[in-house]
Structure formats: structure tokens, C-alpha cells
Amino acid sequence: KHYRIAVIPGDGIGKEVMPEGLRVLEAAAKKHGVSLHFDHFDFSSYDYYEKHGQMMPDDWKEKIGKHDAIYFGAVGWPAKIPDHVSLWGSLIKFRREFDQYVNLRPVRLMPGVPSPLAGRKPGDIDFWVVRENTEGEYSSVGGRMFPDTDREFVTQQTVMTRTGVDRILKFAFELAQSRPKKHLTSATKSNGISITMPYWDERVEAMAKKYPSVKWDKYHIDILTANFVLHPDWFDVVVGSNLFGDILSDLGPACTGTIGIAPSGNINPEGNFPSVFEPVHGSAPDIAGQGIANPIGMIWSGAMMFEHLGEKEAGKSIVEAIERTLAERTLRTKDLGGNADTTACGKAVADMVD
Amino acid sequence: KHYRIAVIPGDGIGKEVMPEGLRVLEAAAKKHGVSLHFDHFDFSSYDYYEKHGQMMPDDWKEKIGKHDAIYFGAVGWPAKIPDHVSLWGSLIKFRREFDQYVNLRPVRLMPGVPSPLAGRKPGDIDFWVVRENTEGEYSSVGGRMFPDTDREFVTQQTVMTRTGVDRILKFAFELAQSRPKKHLTSATKSNGISITMPYWDERVEAMAKKYPSVKWDKYHIDILTANFVLHPDWFDVVVGSNLFGDILSDLGPACTGTIGIAPSGNINPEGNFPSVFEPVHGSAPDIAGQGIANPIGMIWSGAMMFEHLGEKEAGKSIVEAIERTLAERTLRTKDLGGNADTTACGKAVADMVD
Ligand SMILES: CC(C)[C@H](C(=O)O)[C@@H](O)C(=O)O
Ligand SMILES: CC(C)[C@H](C(=O)O)[C@@H](O)C(=O)O
Numbered sequence: 001k002h003y004r005i006a007v008i009p010g011d012g013i014g015k016e017v018m019p020e021g022l023r024v025l026e027a028a029a030k031k032h033g034v035s036l037h038f039d040h041f042d043f044s045s046y047d048y049y050e051k052h053g054q055m056m057p058d059d060w061k062e063k064i065g066k067h068d069a070i071y072f073g074a075v076g077w078p079a080k081i082p083d084h085v086s087l088w089g090s091l092i093k094f095r096r097e098f099d100q101y102v103n104l105r106p107v108r109l110m111p112g113v114p115s116p117l118a119g120r121k122p123g124d125i126d127f128w129v130v131r132e133n134t135e136g137e138y139s140s141v142g143g144r145m146f147p148d149t150d151r152e153f154v155t156q157q158t159v160m161t162r163t164g165v166d167r168i169l170k171f172a173f174e175l176a177q178s179r180p181k182k183h184l185t186s187a188t189k190s191n192g193i194s195i196t197m198p199y200w201d202e203r204v205e206a207m208a209k210k211y212p213s214v215k216w217d218k219y220h221i222d223i224l225t226a227n228f229v230l231h232p233d234w235f236d237v238v239v240g241s242n243l244f245g246d247i248l249s250d251l252g253p254a255c256t257g258t259i260g261i262a263p264s265g266n267i268n269p270e271g272n273f274p275s276v277f278e279p280v281h282g283s284a285p286d287i288a289g290q291g292i293a294n295p296i297g298m299i300w301s302g303a304m305m306f307e308h309l310g311e312k313e314a315g316k317s318i319v320e321a322i323e324r325t326l327a328e329r330t331l332r333t334k335d336l337g338g339n340a341d342t343t344a345c346g347k348a349v350a351d352m353v354d
Numbered sequence: 355k356h357y358r359i360a361v362i363p364g365d366g367i368g369k370e371v372m373p374e375g376l377r378v379l380e381a382a383a384k385k386h387g388v389s390l391h392f393d394h395f396d397f398s399s400y401d402y403y404e405k406h407g408q409m410m411p412d413d414w415k416e417k418i419g420k421h422d423a424i425y426f427g428a429v430g431w432p433a434k435i436p437d438h439v440s441l442w443g444s445l446i447k448f449r450r451e452f453d454q455y456v457n458l459r460p461v462r463l464m465p466g467v468p469s470p471l472a473g474r475k476p477g478d479i480d481f482w483v484v485r486e487n488t489e490g491e492y493s494s495v496g497g498r499m500f501p502d503t504d505r506e507f508v509t510q511q512t513v514m515t516r517t518g519v520d521r522i523l524k525f526a527f528e529l530a531q532s533r534p535k536k537h538l539t540s541a542t543k544s545n546g547i548s549i550t551m552p553y554w555d556e557r558v559e560a561m562a563k564k565y566p567s568v569k570w571d572k573y574h575i576d577i578l579t580a581n582f583v584l585h586p587d588w589f590d591v592v593v594g595s596n597l598f599g600d601i602l603s604d605l606g607p608a609c610t611g612t613i614g615i616a617p618s619g620n621i622n623p624e625g626n627f628p629s630v631f632e633p634v635h636g637s638a639p640d641i642a643g644q645g646i647a648n649p650i651g652m653i654w655s656g657a658m659m660f661e662h663l664g665e666k667e668a669g670k671s672i673v674e675a676i677e678r679t680l681a682e683r684t685l686r687t688k689d690l691g692g693n694a695d696t697t698a699c700g701k702a703v704a705d706m707v708d
Contacts, residue, residue, distance in 0.1 A: 083544070083545040084544075084545070084548060084552075087545055088548070092546075114472075115472070116471055116472055116583050116584055117470055117471065117472060117583075118468075118469070118470055118471060118472040118473075119472075137512075137546070137547055138546050138547060138548070140548060140549070141509075142511070142512075142549040142550065143549065144549075144553065149516075150516060150517065151515075151516070152515070152516040153513060153514060153515040153516065154513075154514050154549055154550050154553040155495075155511045155512065155513050155514075155549070155550070156511065156512050156547060156548070156549040156550040157496070157509045157510065157511050157512075158491075158496075158509065158510045158511075158512065159507060159508075159509050160507060160508050160509075161505075161506070161507040162503075162504060162505070162506035162507065163504065189597070189600075190437070190438075191437040191438070191441055192446075192491070192492050192596075192597070192600065193491055193492060193510060193597070194438060194442070194492070194494060194510070195494070195496040195497065195498075195508055195509070195510040196496065196508050196509070196510040198438075199498065199508040221597075221600075221601055222600045222601050222603075222604035222605070223604055223613075225579055225601055225604060225605040225608070226604045226605055226607070226608030226613055227608075229470050229471075229583060229605065229608045229609055230470055230608055230611075230613075242546075243543070243546070243547070243575075246543075246546065246575075246576045247575055247576050247579055247601065249576075250576035250577055250579060250580045251576070251579040251580055251583065251605075253580070254579070254580030254581075254583045254584055255583055259577075259580055259584075
């Protein structure tokens with residue numbers, strides 16, 4: 001099989017971890033008889049913005065809209081460019097305009113990565129967060145009235161459509177159904193957010209009827225975050241709205257000590273548009289340029305990309321190579337107590353792929 | 355000094371922990387020369403609802419609106435009565451109609467309470483979460499269109515008023531200013547929630563100018579929840595919107611292993627209306643009636659009530675008595691590895707008060 005991948009390193013350490021991601025993708029592709037073609041793009045970065053006054057060219061959709069997937073580093077550099085310009089001008093644009101309505105992130109305790117939670121071992125924590133990625137709390141509907149007076153107020157709407165809610169729930173239930181535990185947890189807050197969240201609950205209940213083999217439960221977001229810390233072993237697939245999913249998919253990786261190595265997919269499951277695979281970490285201006293960034297999040301995102309393309313074996317081989325690499329202190333980067341630099345860590349994973 | 359306290363035990367374990375709360379309040383009052391008068395009310399409970407078809411009498415405001423404070427157990431019994439009836443018919447009504455715009459909760463690692471976080475000791479974690487308690491994401495503005503069709507959608511507005519935002523920020527900055535570390539952290543999500551959250555940030559910046567001695571920072575809620583787990587020692591006073599504060603004030607106690615013993619205050623700082631002090635835990639139908647509920651949350655809420663009334667010494671004596679009690683395994687309840695029942699634990703704290 002042959003795949004065309006759009007490669008966008010972006011800003012900061014995005015540029016440093018990308019070569020390692022590509023190195024490992026190529027190693028896995030070779031071993032598994034997959035052919036990859038990479039097209040490189042310099043937009044969706046501060047450098048591009050500085051030259052062109054916008055984050056992406058006008059024809060960005062033509063440039064990357066036909067690729068089989070987009071492999072993305074990191075974007076944003078708050079000291080130089082406001083988030084709403086950089087993020088809303090690229091990442092969030094992709095999600096909306098390529099209808100990547102699923103944001104998928106694993107929460108898994110890996111060997112060699114210290115968990116902040118007492119007494120948890122690899123194998124104890126292994127679940128997915130499925131986040132709605134196009135609507136909900138991230139709407140652009142709202143405004144301000146009586147500016148600069150004592151009566152000033154702002155409003156912003158949360159918007160949930162039946163289409164939007166049902167399709168993310170369907171994805172989550174199918175994922176749960178495909179896993180041994182077949183367990184789905186829904187994040188809600190219907191006791192406080194009294195209109196949209198009861199609707200979410202209602203759709204979960206309706207969708208659950210179609211998946212009788214899936215056991216499901218729901219928690220209010222406040223106690224759910226508490227349970228991530230107290231009982232991370234309770235979860236298998238956790239589904240939430242755009243905001244709740246955002247929170248849970250940072251908190252989950254934090255509980256496994258892996259914010260710096262967590263991967264993510266922004267997925268259009270129907271394949272009408274390319275999906276974006278990117279590490280959860282940002283561009284990290286504070287450590288950019290030093291060659292010490294941890295490339296595992298980028299590499300693991302490559303494994304998710306293979307999975308999405310249907311190349312399960314290639315994906316699995318990368319995840320296993322990551323596990324073997326992390327288990328060796330000398331192959332880990334500094335943030336994980338090792339002494340490998342970005343390249344050495346990437347090469348180690350590439351060598352381990354089989 | 356003489357204070358009139360409205361006592362509302364509510365549902366489930368609320369009724370079991372309340373007598374212990376009162377026992378300790380009385381012990382501390384006696385030692386510190388404070389005079390307390392308790393008026394007991396049976397409303398705001400499922401039992402009341404069953405008899406009267408509503409959670410509270412029509413004249414509830416007259417009945418409890420003139421008291422110096424309200425000491426509240428727990429309300430809710432989801433199997434018998436929907437949350438939106440029980441909670442919105444009592445707890446949330448108090449918050450709105452008594453303008454209790456501050457929800458205040460300590461996050462403190464106590465002796466004898468195992469933290470789920472590895473290697474954290476009492477003293478390492480000690481901060482306050484200040485939550486806006488009347489507006490924000492808990493609005494009742496919104497609705498549904500095209501019901502039961504494919505075009506169905508629901509919207510709900512988040513509403514932030516200048517009055518509402520500024521007064522909670524003022525409270526939080528003053529609290530920070532009064533503490534040795536003088537450090538305030540604001541919870542935001544202005545990179546995703548693009549209208550209300552930038553407004554929140556703007557008001558934080560404006561308010562900060564009035565408190566030059568306070569060091570402040572802000573984090574997006576996703577990484578902030580991660581930092582609660584990874585760096586709980588970073589925080590001193592954390593302020594957030596109604597929803598973000600709700601999340602952080604469950605997650606924080608979870609990180610200190612103390613959800614079952616955490617207290618809270620729903621405060622009207624001006625004293626125009628009585629404030630409500632209640633444990634964070636709910637009515638816990640699963641363990642109600644067994645006499646095993648942990649009364650510390652109720653007792654600790656009493657300490658917060660004394661603080662609020664200006665009886666700092668009495669409040670402090672209760673917190674110290676709690677610490678001494680928790681340090682002894684045999685005085686702790688079962689949930690904390692001890693073998694005391696509710697009454698024995700309450701008596702132990704009352705005896706320790708000095
Ligand atoms: C019961 C619920 C409505 C309430 C809230 O979300 O405010 C509770 O979680 C709390 O924190 O007091
Ligand atoms: C950068 C920000 C807008 C984004 C989000 O909130 O979606 C990020 O936190 C993420 O999770 O990808």
C-alpha cells in the first residue's frame with residue numbers, strides 16, 4: 001500500500017521532533033511493506049506568519065486536502081503571536097474545515113515513565129479519551145454588551161447538534177465495543193449545566209441502546225477528574241464534549257506522567273478529509289533549539305496514524321518499540337531521567353521497530 | 355458574641371454527620387466564649403419533598419434569611435428525586451437568591467489521610483480554590499430547536515457580567531494578599547473558549563493592577579488540572595469560573611485524598627445574606643443509615659463558618675482538633691483505615707478542641 005502524507009513541523013520543538021517521527025515511520029514502513037511519500041510544508045508556523053502575514057496560504061486546502069493524512073509537529077509561540085491567531089488560524093481550522101470531529105488520545109502508563117500516582121504500575125492504566133472536536137463549548141457564537149461600563153457582560157453559547165453529538169458517541173461506543181472490557185464512561189455535568197448537558201446524557205442513553213454489549217456509566221466532570229486520580233483503573237473508553245474531552249485528555253496523560261510523550265489524532269473517521277496526527281505537547285519555546293525535546297509524542301502519533309490508515313501491524317510495531325525504548329534509562333531523554341538527546345532517542349526507537 | 359445558626363441536615367448521611375458537626379461547634383463555642391443558638395429545619399430534603407411536593411416552604415427566605423449563617427448537611431437522592439429538582443430547588447437557590455457568589459474550598463493534605471499522589475507529605479499541599487458561584491456556565495439561558503429531527507440542536511449560554519467577574523476576582527486577590535505566599539492562579543481557557551474566557555483574562559489583568567503585592571499567573575484549565583496532579587505545591591489561591599471552580603474544587607481534594615472530608619463555604623462576603631457551610635461530599639445513599647459516615651467534612655465546614663463569622667480562634671481550634679484526630683488511626687472512620695464510627699470520630703474531635 002502507498003500513502004501520501006503531508007508533513008507540517010510547525011514551531012519550536014515541533015521542528016526537532018518531526019525528523020525523529022519520520023525516521024521511525026520510515027523504519028516501520030520498510031519492515032511492514034508499506035510505502036510512504038512525504039510532502040513537506042512550512043506553513044502553520046510563526047516563521048510562515050512572519051513572512052506572509054497569515055498562518056497558511058489561501059490555497060492550504062488544495063495543498064493538503066488530498067493527502068491520506070497530515071503529520072503535524074506543534075504550533076504556537078505565545079510570546080510572538082497570540083494563540084487565537086496561531087491556533088485558530090491552523091490547528092482549529094483543520095479540525096473544523098476537515099471535519100475532524102474525533103479527537104482521540106490514549107492514556108497509558110508506560111514502562112520507564114514515573115507516574116505521579118502512588119503505587120500504579122504499567123498495565124494498571126490503559127484507556128482512551130474520545131473528545132468531540134468541532135462544536136460544543138468551542139463555538140464562536142456570542143458577544144459583549146455595554147462595553148467598559150458597570151453593566152458590561154459577555155455571553156458565549158455552547159452549541160450541541162444532534163449530528164455532532166451522535167457521531168462522536170457512535171465512534172466512542174464502537175471503540176468500546178472493540179475492546180476487551182467493552183466499557184464506556186460519559187463525562188457530563190447535567191446537574192449544573194442544565195440545558196446542553198442533559199441533552200448530551202439523553203443522546204448517550206439513546207446511543208447505548210444500539211450497543212447492548214457495551215457497559216456504560218456517566219460521571220459529572222468534577223467527580224470524574226477526581227476519579228482519574230483516585231481510580232484510573234476504572235476506565236476503558238471515556239467520551240466527552242469538546243471542553244470536557246480537552247480537560248480529560250490533559251489530565252489523563254498527567255496521571256500517567258506522560259504529558260510530554262502523549263500522542264493524539266484529530267480524526268475524520270469517514271476519510272472525506274485527511275486526519276491530523278500530532279503530539280499533545282506544544283511547541284515548548286523554553287526548550288526549543290537545544291536538541292533535548294522528547295520525540296516520543298511525535299513518534300507515538302505516527303503509530304496512531306498507521307492505525308488510522310489501516311496499517312495496524314506497523315502501528316503496533318512502533319508502540320512496542322516505544323515501550324522497549326522507554327524501559328532503558330540511557331535511551332530516554334532528560335525529562336524522563338535519561339541522557340539521550342532527541343536524535344538518539346528517535347534512532348533508538350527506529351532500531352527497535354520490527 | 356452571639357450567633358443564630360440555621361441548621362439544615364438534609365438527606366442521607368447529612369443527617370448523620372450533622373449532630374457531630376453541632377457537637378464540635380458547641381465544644382469550640384464554649385472554650386472560646388462564643389454563644390450559638392441553633393434553629394433546626396427539616397426542609398431541603400427528600401423527606402420534606404415527599405410530604406410537601408416541593409423542596410422548601412414558600413417562605414424559606416423569611417425562615418432562614420435572617421440567620422448569621424446556615425449550617426448545611428447534604429442534599430440529593432438521585433434514585434428518588436432528580437438532581438434538577440433537589441439541587442436547583444435548594445442548594446443552587448441559596449447560592450443565587452442569597453447571592454453567595456463565592457464558593458470557597460481548602461485543598462490541604464492532612465495527617466493520616468493517604469494522598470493518591472506519590473511522595474507528598476502534610477504541609478506540601480495547602481491552597482484555596484475560589485469559585486464564582488452564581489453565573490458563568492451555570493446559566494439557565496438557552497434552549498432546543500427542531501426537536502426529534504436530524505436538525506435538532508441545543509444551545510446554552512455562558513454569561514459573565516462585569517459585576518460577577520470583578521467581585522469574585524477581588525475576593526480571590528484579597529485572600530491571596532492576606533496569605534504569606536501572596537500568589538494567585540487564574541483558571542482560563544481563552545485559547546479555545548474564545549469570547550467569555552478572554553474577557554475573564556482581561557478582568558484578571560485589570561484587577562491584578564490593584565494588588566501589586568500579589569504575584570499572579572494563569573493556566574488553561576486543561577494543563578491546570580494536569581498541574582494539580584504534577585505540581586500541587588505550586589498553588590496558593592486558585593480562582594475560576596463556576597464550572598472551572600467546580601472541577602478544581604473536586605480535583606484538588608481528590609489529590610489530597612480528602613474528598614470525603616473536604617469542607618466548603620458558599621459565601622456572601624458583604625453579609626447581606628447568610629452564607630452556607632457544607633461538606634463537599636453528598637448525601638451518599640449507599641452508606642446512609644449505617645453510622646459509618648465520616649463527619650470531618652461537616653466539622654471542618656463548621657470551622658469555616660466560625661472563620662466567616664469572625665471567630666478565627668474558634669475556627670482554628672477546630673481545624674487543629676481535626677488534625678490531631680486524623681493523626682490517630684483508631685479515631686478515624688473506616689474510609690480512612692480506622693475503626694471509629696461517626697459518633698466516636700465526632701466525639702474525639704470535640705474532646706480535642708481547645
Ligand atoms: C451538585 C452540583 C450542582 C454542585 C455544583 O456543580 O455546583 C456540586 O458539584 C458542588 O460543587 O457543590
Ligand atoms: C491549543 C488549544 C486550542 C487546544 C484545545 O483546547 O483544543 C489544545 O489544548 C488541544 O487539546 O489540542
